[in-house]
Amino acid sequence: MEVQKEAQRIMTLSVWKMYHSRMQRGGLRLHRSLQLSLVMRSARELYLSAKVEALEPEVSLPPACPSDLRLHPPREVESTVETATADGEQPSPEPMDTQEAPTAEEIPAYSAPRPAKVSRKRRSSSLRDGGDAGLVPSKKARLEEKEEEEGLSSEVADRLQPPPAQAEGAFPNLARVLQRRFSGLLNCSPAAPPTAPPACEAKPACRPADSMLNVLVRTVVAF
């Protein structure tokens, strides 16, 4: 259980770092994104394997100390550079063009069902409620996010109870929870219903004017 919690914590931390790295001057750093995605992947695999082991009580769990966490053979890094592509040679399509959720080949990890397309209009209107908070993350917003992030682990733990067969389910749930929190933040209400588009949606081009929500969604989508 300790291992699971630690893995969750690291996953959340990695998502936060990925999001934050997009805001840095100089744009997305490919190497950094790659490293973060490697850690994210390891954390995820650890979490999943710990979950599997937890369901087999006769097998002893690995020690709780994070430094002793054993790394499972890492799979290929997925599209770290989904996001980097935006900064790369081909500009990514505009948000209004890519309303469909990514194909199964792009994000094999995502097995959760996705709702139908959400129109751009609704998205921007949900953001307008938050004023310009989405355009330029204020200090206050960041602090709130931090608190949100810290409060996430317990929430995620509650939500994530898939059987081993749905091992891939942890990720989309985490993403959905993160995104729900953020949409709540922007609507200035605690637990807003998920009116905002689901996590596994469009990957808008990298523009500073993008809302916080889209950026976070985009970062999570990539991994």
Added chain:
Amino acid sequence: MRAGGGNDIQWCFSQVKGAVDDDVAEADIISTVEFNHSGELLATGDKGGRVVIFQQEQENKIQSHSRGEYNVYSTFQSHEPEFDYLKSLEIEEKINKIRWLPQKNAAQFLLSTNDKTIKLWKISERDKRPEGYNLKEEDGRYRDPTTVTTLRVPVFRPMDLMVEASPRRIFANAHTYHINSISINSDYETYLSADDLRINLWHLEITDRSFNIVDIKPANMEELTEVITAAEFHPNSCNTFVYSSSKGTIRLCDMRASALCDRHSKLFEEPEDPSNRSFFSEIISSISDVKFSHSGRYMMTRDYLSVKIWDLNMENRPVETYQVHEYLRSKLCSLYENDCIFDKFECCWNGSDSVVMTGSYNNFFRMFDRNTKRDITLEASRENNKPRTVLKPRKVCASGKRKKDEISVDSLDFNKKILHTAWHPKENIIAVATTNNLYIFQDKVN
């Protein structure tokens, strides 16, 4: 050349450059340090895009107990922040690397680069000016030609030394990703620049074209597993260069083999020690710097916890490995949280290739003597700033009882990191950059 040997040497404080106050202006953060080929000039680049060049004073015959001091020779703004409108991205002006060209005439030349653009700078001295023009007054105003009754030949008269820096070439628009390395070829005509996925070959005279010699960008970016982290030309073979990767491998390429050097001639990789395997072992194996020895026989790589020396003739493992701060291995999770695990430390050789040096945290830096196998840890601190004060070796206590004068791992200041160091090519003079200060140390001269 003076004898090498890290342990025989007593390192003394010589000078410190930079602001004294603890409040560090971000633009003053030093991002690169490099001696020129003679060691007379020392260049630093900072986050604000400026280059500061220090010049060593000629040795004073009377005061023979210390070598000349380094004083500011030239300061100029190399790069400015730019904005890429197409991608809505700001391009940082931070100087990532400076490399000197060998001196061919009175002027000095260096290459400086930020994330996207490389510039060739000419630094020249002017200590004379022409005086006695016929058609101009001394202040530059034109004389009425009708008032000229005699002719004279203008002569050069001495003036106060003026050091001018001018950009001679600008090599732009060749890199999609962020440039991490530049390296001048031993032919002194070409140089390479490397970003995360590509390496380009340039001619110093030609700015509108460059050749792509390495391209590791996969057709599908989702399949990306490693990036290029550093690259360098061989010091003697103008056809050979190496590049390191984020996976801890080094590839040696021969440009004679093919135009595109995607297939390496040699692959240097050490199998991972399974007992050291941990959650973060993938990212700490990423190589942050690669440097050939002056002889060209060896190369050195720096990853997060160690320095490795490779013999170019042996690909399957390094010939020497030195642990820089092994006590951090159990702290990797915390170092991930505070982003320190991503720090890119550089490393350097001394002039005789007998000692290597690299930086660490708490403003510590480490030297490893390859012959005696002894190592030393020193600190760059203003507390020891009396000239010719011998630096006291430092020791970090990893666990257990802390002895007197030792520092425990938990009290290390991870905000004080030494990422950039340089060793004079001929003398035992080293330049060590803390966040915003440059320290110069020398060996004790009796």
